[in-house]
Amino acid sequence: MYPRSIWRACALGLGAFLTIGLATGGAIGAQAALPPPKAGSSASAPARPQADTNPHPANAAGQVAPATRAEAPPLVSDLGTSIHIADGVMPNQVVISPDGRLAYVSALNSTALHIVDLESRTTIGSIEVGAGVGLSSVSLNAAGTRAVAVIDASPTTTHGVAVIDLTTRSLSAIHTTNIGWSSYAQLTRDGSAYLTVAVGGQINRIDSATGVVLASVTLPTNNSNSGVLTADESTFIVGRTGQGMNGAAYATMDAHTLEITRDVATPDIWSYSGLAFDTNPQTLYLAEGGSRVSVLDPITGEARQRISVGIMMTDVVGSDSLNRAYSPSMGWDMVMAADFTTGERSESFRSTPVGAVNLVENPVTGDLLTADRGYTGGEGSTVTLITRPAVTNPADVHLDAVDQEVTFISAVTGIKRGNGGGVVWQRSADGKTWSDIAGANGNEYTTLVTTENAGDSYRLRFNDDFWGIAGASEPATVTLPAPEPTPTPEPSPDPSTDPGVEPGPGPGVDPTGDPSPSVTAGPIQPGDPSGQDALAAPAGSSARPAGGLAATGASLGGLALLGAAILAIGSGLIMRRRNA
Numbered sequence: 001m002y003p004r005s006i007w008r009a010c011a012l013g014l015g016a017f018l019t020i021g022l023a024t025g026g027a028i029g030a031q032a033a034l035p036p037p038k039a040g041s042s043a044s045a046p047a048r049p050q051a052d053t054n055p056h057p058a059n060a061a062g063q064v065a066p067a068t069r070a071e072a073p074p075l076v077s078d079l080g081t082s083i084h085i086a087d088g089v090m091p092n093q094v095v096i097s098p099d100g101r102l103a104y105v106s107a108l109n110s111t112a113l114h115i116v117d118l119e120s121r122t123t124i125g126s127i128e129v130g131a132g133v134g135l136s137s138v139s140l141n142a143a144g145t146r147a148v149a150v151i152d153a154s155p156t157t158t159h160g161v162a163v164i165d166l167t168t169r170s171l172s173a174i175h176t177t178n179i180g181w182s183s184y185a186q187l188t189r190d191g192s193a194y195l196t197v198a199v200g201g202q203i204n205r206i207d208s209a210t211g212v213v214l215a216s217v218t219l220p221t222n223n224s225n226s227g228v229l230t231a232d233e234s235t236f237i238v239g240r241t242g243q244g245m246n247g248a249a250y251a252t253m254d255a256h257t258l259e260i261t262r263d264v265a266t267p268d269i270w271s272y273s274g275l276a277f278d279t280n281p282q283t284l285y286l287a288e289g290g291s292r293v294s295v296l297d298p299i300t301g302e303a304r305q306r307i308s309v310g311i312m313m314t315d316v317v318g319s320d321s322l323n324r325a326y327s328p329s330m331g332w333d334m335v336m337a338a339d340f341t342t343g344e345r346s347e348s349f350r351s352t353p354v355g356a357v358n359l360v361e362n363p364v365t366g367d368l369l370t371a372d373r374g375y376t377g378g379e380g381s382t383v384t385l386i387t388r389p390a391v392t393n394p395a396d397v398h399l400d401a402v403d404q405e406v407t408f409i410s411a412v413t414g415i416k417r418g419n420g421g422g423v424v425w426q427r428s429a430d431g432k433t434w435s436d437i438a439g440a441n442g443n444e445y446t447t448l449v450t451t452e453n454a455g456d457s458y459r460l461r462f463n464d465d466f467w468g469i470a471g472a473s474e475p476a477t478v479t480l481p482a483p484e485p486t487p488t489p490e491p492s493p494d495p496s497t498d499p500g501v502e503p504g505p506g507p508g509v510d511p512t513g514d515p516s517p518s519v520t521a522g523p524i525q526p527g528d529p530s531g532q533d534a535l536a537a538p539a540g541s542s543a544r545p546a547g548g549l550a551a552t553g554a555s556l557g558g559l560a561l562l563g564a565a566i567l568a569i570g571s572g573l574i575m576r577r578r579n580a
Contacts, residue, residue, distance in 0.1 A: 012176075024025075046309065046345060047112025048332060050347070054419075056436075057463035060470070072439070075441065076443055078560075079387060081121055081385055082381055083116055085123055086107070086114070086123075090107055091105050091107045092135070092137065093105070093138050094138070098143065098144040099144070100363055103369055103383065106138040109134050110135065111131065111135065112126035113147065114151055123280045128171070129151060129164075131151050131159055132151035135162070137150045142190030142191075146165065146166060148163055150183060150196070158181055159176065163186055179196045180198030180199070180202040184196065188233060198232050199223060202340050203238060203253070204216045208416070215256065217259070219260075221240055224238055224241075225239065227240050229255060232281070233471060236253050238252075239272020246273055252298075267294050268303065270290050272285065272288070283295060284295075287314060290315065291313065292308050292309070293306060293313055295340060309343065310327070310334060312330040312331040314327070314356065314359075315328055316359065325338045326338075328356035330355035333352050334349045335352065346419065348466035350386045352370055353380065353381075354374030355375065356373065358379075362386065367387050368385075368388075372384055386414075391411070392411040392473065393474040394409055395409075397477075398480075402451050405446055406478055407444055408458050411443070414464060423436045424437065424460075426459050427456065428458075429456055431475060434472075436461070454478060457477050
């Protein structure tokens with residue numbers, strides 16, 4: 001959260017002077033006190049990012065192809081939207097229910113906790129507290145059944161803390177325990193207690209059912225403006241904004257007893273405007289209030305890496321998996337991204353209607369949500385939803401024949417064209433190797449299906465540089481009717497292979513039915529075509545029988561002729577013997 005003292009002063013009419021003075025002077029002072037820049041850390045406040053309309057997304061190597069034509073196909077992409085809460089209420093903090101469906105919004109100029117349906121993107125109701133002038137913060141338990149909200153009595157005093165039952169959407173109690181001028185309260189995961197941070201350095205742990213102070217400590221210097229519990233809730237971390245060249249201070253304490261375990265000066269950091277963990281308990285993200293977003297060692301408070309991204313960075317959401325952090329730039333009415341892999345900011349951004357002071361992540365969808373507080377004289381009325389990148393899978397297309405055009409379509413969410421962001425259709429002949437299709441940078445791609453490309457697959461590749469997220473849809477293909485089978489005429493049956501057909505008469509057998517072989521008695525001469533060779537391979541037959549019956553038929557015919565010849569010779573010999 002941006003330092004509460006600035007807004008309080010704004011409400012008293014000194015906002016413009018103090019905002020500019022502290023943001024500029026503090027940032028310059030912090031930069032003057034910086035140690036030598038570390039590798040991968042930017043060292044100076046950047047200029048406002050410039051628009052880039054190149055429609056081609058960066059590839060895996062981070063390279064962006066030059067635009068191939070002046071007019072790219074239109075890209076319809078749901079980047080998110082600003083959701084109206086109420087006119088001029090100055091939304092100051094927002095939390096999201098564990099199921100990702102609802103957001104609860106506290107506002108400085110409203111005594112109600114507002115409820116937003118994130119699916120319909122509309123305000124659906126509120127829970128009236130009925131005390132003070134506004135609510136400066138809100139926090140939920142892990143189950144999403146209880147909330148606590150700090151109630152402002154005036155721009156510089158606190159009325160107490162409202163305990164709210166979210167299941168019945170009703171006020172349970174208001175604790176008016178003296179917690180100092182507080183603008184921050186964090187509820188424990190089980191909802192049994194909450195911790196408050198006062199500008200004067202007073203830290204309290206309070207029973208959420210009774211309002212009894214369970215523990216209390218006062219830090220040695222003032223301007224405490226943010227706090228965060230570790231994931232195991234063993235440690236509470238508090239940052240204290242410094243004064244000019246004196247920098248800030250970083251304190252850790254036992255979350256139950258509030259015994260201070262570490263309190264160190266951090267002269268190279270001007271402000272602790274927002275602290276957040278992701279999944280790694282060894283990585284703590286920080287929005288410094290000036291121009292930088294940083295990564296800290298949570299035990300020592302030492303800055304491991306710092307990146308200048310904008311002006312007046314008020315809060316932070318970190319991503320361990322992407323090695324990136326997102327932070328509202330109140331001075332630019334933007335949400336910016338710091339890439340800790342490259343050590344630079346992304347030139348892509350997301351806009352808010354007025355300066356946002358709070359940023360949270362939807363635990364289910366991964367979308368971001370801002371509270372757009374604005375300034376005195378430019379009061380905000382909205383929260384802004386920033387959608388995470390995704391594309392839908394194009395559908396397969398069925399055609400009756402080739403030489404027709406087909407169109408593949410994908411719905412795009414959260415992808416902004418330019419600065420390496422955008423979409424491009426790809427083609428693959430084998431489903432493994434993909435090539436970008438030049439100029440195909442819109443939601444649709446139309447192609448002529450021919451016999452040559454009928455088996456190709458198509459998908460939509462995307463990249464978004466703000467999010468640092470890239471990917472592709474599942475592939476789609478064109479399906480055609482299966483080819484008609486080519487009729488093959490069946491061969492005429494071979495009588496010699498048909499088991500139901502009697503074999504015909506062999507060579508030399510009288511077809512008239514006379515069983516006497518038509519041969520001339522006498523010896524068979526070797527090599528005589530009328531002898532064994534001729535019998536073994538009669539004209540018009542195969543030398544190798546194709547089947548058993550065919551072979552049998554051919555052998556019977558040959559044996560009959562041979563038997564007849566032998567019989568004739570034998571008879572002749574017998575006759576000659578008898579005559580002798």
